[in-house]
Amino acid sequence: MEEKGILERIELSLVNQMEIQNAMYPLEIPVLQSAPSTIEFARMVHSNFPAVIKHVVDDMPAMNWTPQSLKRSIGNLKVPVAETPLGNADSPFHNVLFVQPHIRQMEVGQLIDYLQGSDSNNPVRYMQSQDSNLESQFKTLTPDVYTDFEFAHGAVGDKPSAINVWIGNSYSTSRLHSDNFDNLFVQVHGHKRIYLIPPGDAYALDERFLVGATYQKxxxxxxxxxxxxxxxxxxxxxxxxxxxxxxKGLELTMPRTMFPTVDPSDPNTHNSIFKNHCKVYSVDLGPGDMLYIPALWYHQVQITGPPTELCVSLNYWYAVDSMSPLWAKWNYVRASAAALRGYNDPHFFDPL
Known part of the structure; x- marks a missing residue:
């Protein structure tokens, strides 16, 4: 069989599995009006499908946070803040580079004032460190935050591996990506729109091997x-x-980052496979909403609302078994997609 025919059959197989998988998924993300039982949540985890859960954190003290109260309690606390010219931290740049933000130390009070100012897009700033920062940087806030959820016990582990605080405004977007953790995402203040795409649809996302880069001032x-x-x-x-x-003139020895180049909110980035076959969900979250994001699900997070509205979120990461069949399928789809498109990185494909 000619090579072209083989590649066409591989592509057809990837598209067919997307169609079969997506035909089995619900049309919309389900919304639960109360916390599930442990058994109900275990079933959700087993089904590997997102869900919005309401009224879980209604009584959590953090729900009373305001810009003023945060300035009073942690206003003098210095934290690492991401700075970019376009709100594009950890994202593709011209589909060639994977650019990370410039990091500066800044007092929380100054950050809040900046985010609520009229010139908060020059530069765009976002408190987005992902190192379990509730414990490492915001320990003062711990009494206000639930550190686990009873319904998660036994389904994703008794305790989260990390809890992170996010502070920004609508100039910031976390580009489409996937995490190796089950995620319970809680919206505390402000509003966010989250796009969700199943891991089996990786072929539609045009993941490329991007050269690492960093913004500097x-x-x-x-x-x-x-x-x-x-x-x-x-x-x-x-x-x-x-x-x-x-x-062209550089000897690049570092592994490249395999990353989606599709932006669900930007039609200019959509390829034909994405347009015709990809299953894209979106949910809008307000204060008190929780979203369960299963491990490996692609998600893009956009802060909505007025530019001067402060947005605060928490996310709880739970470790998962990387030996599960889901991971094997995801890795196969990603590798096949890269090979079909002619993308290569020796650190990814070459044997050890």
Missing amino acids: TEDGSFVISIDGTDKQIPADASTQEIQDVL
């Missing part, structure tokens, strides 16, 4: 992009061709 406060592992810098507004010209 110059002395005049402007941004440049540093290519990780090198001494090369490019302008923050560099074109695709300019980036490729710089990369």
Whole structure:
């Protein structure tokens, strides 16, 4: 059989499994009006499908947080804050680079004032550290926060592996990605829209091997992009061709990041497989809403509401078994998709 025919059959198989899988999924994300029992939640985890859960955190003291109360309690606390020119931390840049934010230390009170100001997109700032920061940076807030949920016991583990606090405004977006954890996401203040895509639809997301890069600040406060592992810098507004010209002369030894280049909210990024076959869900979360995001599900998080509205969220990560069949299928789909599109990274495909 000719190589072209083999590739066409592999692509057809990937599309067919997407169609079969997505035909079995509900049309919408279910909404529970109260906390599930442990058995009910275990069934949800087993089905590997998201759900919105309401009225779980109604009495959690953190639900009373306001910008003013946070400034009073932790206003002088210094925390790492992500800075970018476009609100694009940890995201593709021209589908060539995977750019991470510049990090600066900033008092929480100053951050809140900045986020509620009229010029909070220059630069865009987001408190988004993902190192169990409730324990490492916001310990003062721990008495206000539930540190586990009884219904999760036995289904995803008695205790979360990490609890993170997120503080930002509508200029920030967490681009489409997946996590290796089950996630209970709680909206505390403000509003968010979350797009959700099943892991079996990875072929539609045009995941590419992106070169690592990081935003840096110059002395005049402007941004440049540093290519990780090198001494090369490019302008923050560099074109695709300019980036490729710089990369041509470099020996890049670091593994590249395999990352989706599709943005569910931007039709300009949608390929034909995504348009015709991908199952995309979206949910809008307000204060007190919880969203269960199963491990490996792709999700993009966009802060909605007025630009000056402070947005505060919590997420609870629970470790999962990486030897489950779901992981094997996900890895196979991703590898097959990359091979079909001709994408390569020796650290990903070459044997050890």
